[in-house]
Amino acid sequence: MFGDSAYTLIKELDRNPGTLPPYNNELVGEVKKEICHLVQQNHADSMANDESILGENGTNYFPTIRARHAGVQRNLRCLLAYHYNRVKCLRTMRWEFGSILPPDIKANLSSIETNWFSKYSSMLAKYMRSISEDGGLNLTVDLNPPKALYIEVKCLVDYGQYELSDGSVLLLKENSRHFLPRNECEDLIRQGVFQHIVT
């Protein structure tokens, strides 16, 4: 059936909202092949059509061509949707993880997506640097309105030593609790090193 593989592609997207499953190279390839195939057939038929019009009682190929063309359009749409949504997901990850992706996510990307990611990363960094005259503003912190200056956090992993911006060094051990300035731990919370304790 036309469009089946494209449909599977979209279904895959739909089943994994907010995460990036491995890039489905195989299926994408199939959809592309289908498109090429349909376009070729249409080409062939449109040539035949010219002659049959001249011959008057030849077969009329227009409905078939239309149907195929609709198939091509639909497949393209699905392909674009698949890629666009992955890119959007990737974009969210840039904001969450910063410019270096965790290796398990990196493994799921196609090389083109990796390219896009590094490009996006650098354009975002460039924009953030250009915001104010002195050194820019990091927009990926301060994601939530600040409620208190210090927050209590629990360390979830053995992280080792961590230097605060005032120069003091903390030893972060699993299950240790700390009372730290919010802006210092925001990054670590997002990386899953800390858990914010809300009382």
Added chain:
Amino acid sequence: MNESEEINISNEVNSDESDSDELILTAAQVIQIMEEAWSNEKFAPEILPHKYEIVECILGQISHVEENLSNLINDDLRRSIHQMELDRLRYLVSSYLRTRLEKIEAFVCCILKEEDERASRNKLSYLSPSELEFAKAYRDGLDQHFTDTLKLLPAEILNNKIWQNEIITPNLDAFVFAKAKSQIEGVMIERDEEFVDLEKGSQVIISYSNISNLITNDKVSLI
């Protein structure tokens, strides 16, 4: 937001705020403008004219105050209070800029097209220069991405760039909460061809397209 931050910052600095039009504003006024711009930007479906001067001004103040703070000793009470205010302000600014970036990314083709039109009619541009640069880079990145992924397809499809045929546009008919900042007469409700008058301070739920020009003219604010 919070009233205390206005008082706090206006104590710190009162002299050197200025708009591009050489308006003299107090710090409290600057922050109020910023807050309003922030909520307008947050609730409007499309991107609004940038307030780059205000952003610059506040960021300048933040670093200025931060410099002063670093002279205070660590456990001074004033320090933590000021630090809190700074964090709030920084959140305000970055949230504002983030919202704009999200809009730019979502509607990049549409926004750039409008921006071109504005430039060709010599109107004031809605994006700040660096936002414009970002938008262009983002569009080119997407273009490149789609071209690369659709490689190996027949040339007539690639050359058409079909992803540009159906660009995502903001829903301008979305309903918004608006508050009139002054007496406004004769706001036309397009579909019914009705006119309504807005009292100063009154609040309405209205379709965004009907009041979009009032927002850019600073006559209503979104809440």
